[in-house]
Amino acid sequence: MCSLQLSEQCLLRVIERDSEAVVDALVATLQRSNAKYRAHAAVFLANVTTVMSPNRLVSLPEQVFGEMAQLLRDKVSNPATKAALHVLIATTSWGRNRIKAVDAGAVPVLIDMLLDGSDRRSCELMLGALDRLCGCAEGRAALVAHGAGVAVVGNMVLRVSDLATDKAVRMLRSVARHAATAAVVQEMAQTGVVRKLCLVAESAEQCSERTRERARETLRLHARAWRNSPCLQPHLQALYPSLLINTTTAGKFVCSGEIHRSI
Template identity: 40%
Template sequence: MDILKEKESGSLSEECDEALIIFHHRQCTDIQLRKIVQLEDDSIFFDALLRIRRIGRIESRLHALMLLRKLFKVVDPAQITGIKDELFEETVRILKDNGVSLQTIKASLELVTEIIRWGRNRIKAAESGMVSVLIELLIDNSDRRVCELMLVALEQICWCAEGRAKFLEHAAGLATVSKKVLRVSHVASDRAVRILFLICRFSSSYRVLQEMLEVGVVSKLCLVIQVDCSETTKERVKQILNLNSRLWKEASCIPAHLLSSYPSL
């Protein structure tokens, strides 16, 4: 453990890299992982792993991410709720780094989606600038799993008012999320619809609802009712459409063949 904590700045030592490789390949049980954290000052230990994410080599950063995921699965929830803002800030840096591997991006997103629902972590993620980065990456990303993870993260962040505000600040937020509906997977469609539901349920305004008409969100929602997808997703879509039927139901910009599927109140 001391090897992981020895470097406060600059590049990491070869011993640190080797220690991470050993940890990565060693099949530790949950009990062993808990003991690792309990025997150490856990804040120092987690800080060391976060520092490795920032300044370590590509392979070391990936190993640190995977070790963090393993540890967060076994630690007390109080430790997860007390995560420092730095974790989310470092995740944003990784996502913005064009030189990062797809595997590292996936590992970062998997870590975030597992811890974001605890305590104030949604707010920390929103304040880190993560919403804007996720939307930008969603625009051109075609990897199914990455898209799913980004939509899961966005949905979790949108459960807080700060997250929804950041989402609506982005000019392409609504259009980008709606375009992923029916284009990626059932999981992605479900999460995208959940995001739109949260916006309509808790943060709607005339401007927002009008934008949803103009960028094709409402037409896409009407299409969801007509095609083969989960009943849960369809029911959530119907709730969205019913919530805003006064403004949307007679809209001239919705094609007639889609408007015909608009649910009756």
């Protein structure tokens, strides 16, 4: 069925008859040891989830997310990996599915994949999936619990593409707003995240205004803790955070210093 390259209308007819049976069959195939079968099942599942209605997507069984996480761990093939990422992105717009994916261990898997490095498109997909999962408290907790979680997300800023920077800054803002313990705030400074956010805030060419404003907002959230960060020049340390109060002057930030990385 995967090789037939069915149209959206054909896929709709297939799942309208019994979507639960289709998903169960694909999960059973994903649980087999044959890598080729698993890859085909992942690609077919990605196609199916693109045409599923929201009502059906929110009722997907936990096994789907467990198999997607396992598929990413096993690195079966590039098509299988990208298909699993597409499934995670397509199904985690809803909180219930986000928690299922987090419980399946998807967050540390995605972080480890980003650490290993990959092509631009794959990195964008990984960040897209991770951004979705950080939309819930459980996902953010899993990110900050990973020894390199905050650092690897910060490392993606201004490195891969504009889209990757936007996703990474969104996650950093979410962590800074909802999951910023004293240790996390310190880690964001030590791993160079604050420096990267300053670079985004001042970048008029590389980033969109929306991304720059998210960076400025994040910098304002913990201005008191970051004002003495070693990634800022001494004369700017004295002015921080007053410059960030006015977003029109935030773009004048100039950052320097070594990036202290824990990855």
